[in-house]
Amino acid sequence: MTPPPLAIDAVLAAEPLVRPHVSPAPLIRSYSLERALGLSPDRRVWLKDFGWTPSGSFKLLGALNWMAHHLDAIGDRPVAAHSSGNFASGIAYAGMCFGRRVIVVMPETAPRVKFDRTRAFGAEIRTYDISRDHETGERDRLTRAIVQTEGAVQASPYDDPHVIAGNGVGGLEIVRDLKHAGRDLSTFLCPVSGGGLMAGMALAIADGFPSSRIISVEPSDADDFRQSLELNRRVRLDHPRSICDGLLSYDVGEHNWPILRRLVTRAVSVPDPATRAAMRWLYDQHGLRVEPSGAIGVAALLDGRVDPGTSGDLVVVLSGRNVDDASFRSWIDVDAPPAPAWKVATP
Known part of the structure; x- marks a missing residue:
């Protein structure tokens, strides 16, 4: 649809x-x-x-607006997202601003500065091998697992x-x-x-x-x-x-x-x-x-x-x-x- x-x-x-x-x-x-x-x-x-x-x-702009609209749905649940790095730090910043826990899935080869910024805003990071992701689908599998096992609310880095x-x-x-x-x-x-x-x-x-x-x-x-x-x-x-x-x-x-x-x-x-x-x-x-x-x-x-x-x-x-x-x-x-x-x- x-x-x-x-x-x-x-x-x-x-x-x-x-x-x-x-x-x-x-x-x-x-x-x-x-x-x-x-x-x-x-x-x-x-x-x-x-x-x-x-x-x-720029990623924190969309992340802040998304977080502001989902506060009731999130409640005490964590927020999950996958990102090459910039949305990771953006949604982490939004989580810090609104007092919500954030878990992000990032490629293990992402720039260190993107890892550092994301952690500095209080988010938890889990990594995957991006070089094989087109074959394994590991990025999406890890993100779904966070949603299913930890009851997280998933945020899209762009399609929302x-x-x-x-x-x-x-x-x-x-x-x-x-x-x-x-x-x-x-x-x-x-x-x-x-x-x-x-x-x-x-x-x-x-x-x-x-x-x-x-x-x-x-x-x-x-x-x-x-x-x-x-x-x-x-x-x-x-x-x-x-x-x-x-x-x-x-x-x-x-x-x-x-x-x-x-x-x-x-x-x-x-x-x-x-x-x-x-x-x-x-x-x-x-x-x-x-x-x-x-x-x-x-x-x-x-x-x-x-x-x-x-x-x-x-x-x-x-x-x-x-x-x-x-x-x-x-x-x-x-x-x-x-x-x-x-x-x-x-x-």
Whole structure:
């Protein structure tokens, strides 16, 4: 059965539930990216940096809204969830805010910083081997076992209306900041995996700037949504691969798909080398240690996969900054990205 469509009203209703627990993530103007893209002086590029949140990513927005709506159902029971790491720390933070016990299932290879943040907020962690999960289904089996044996209430990291609406609060922040500054938005870039972030963001952005292009970005070897949009049906990838550990869901969620299909203008995929170069660029130009999943939108611009157009401002979502130092140093050991191909051809 097709889930009922989610509307902007759900995002607006989420904000007063989320706001007492987290301040808006900053919207930062990138003068360097404006120069790199060769924009005219009247245009701006903005980075929406969710690395500044307590959990280091956007995931706590949806987690807080989900928790607020399930307090009665949870009662004294624990909350269970599976996550590559960022939702783990997000739902752990929500559990801390609302005084609920949280148990999360994470891949044993998740970045240490994601383990550390999740434990710091009081959650219990159980691990699985992600390299064989497409064969064993261990992630879902472990999560079901927690639900069945400990009576836990399960939270989805992306395929849930309350999670989508909570994530959309970040989009409301973008719309409000741009309108307050008297700016017009022409292009919005955001990573997509299960689709919980992009679906919520798309609802807010499309409502605030109906004529803007909403562009999703995902890794080349994990581009199930790009294929889904092309075929007009949800496509599942059994073994997505990328350094973007936060963008390796097998498919987009059932609740997310109708929103994404309706509102996303275009889906682009980016190879990992371009994402690494964007991580290097963000570090060199802005001093930001952005995780691969968070840098992929900037990569799409610097690698020439998205033409910035000729008018209006651009917003790029930096979805998270949870990356281990050793991995980060290894990944940014690349040359800075060259000028985008479309710019090279400009007289």
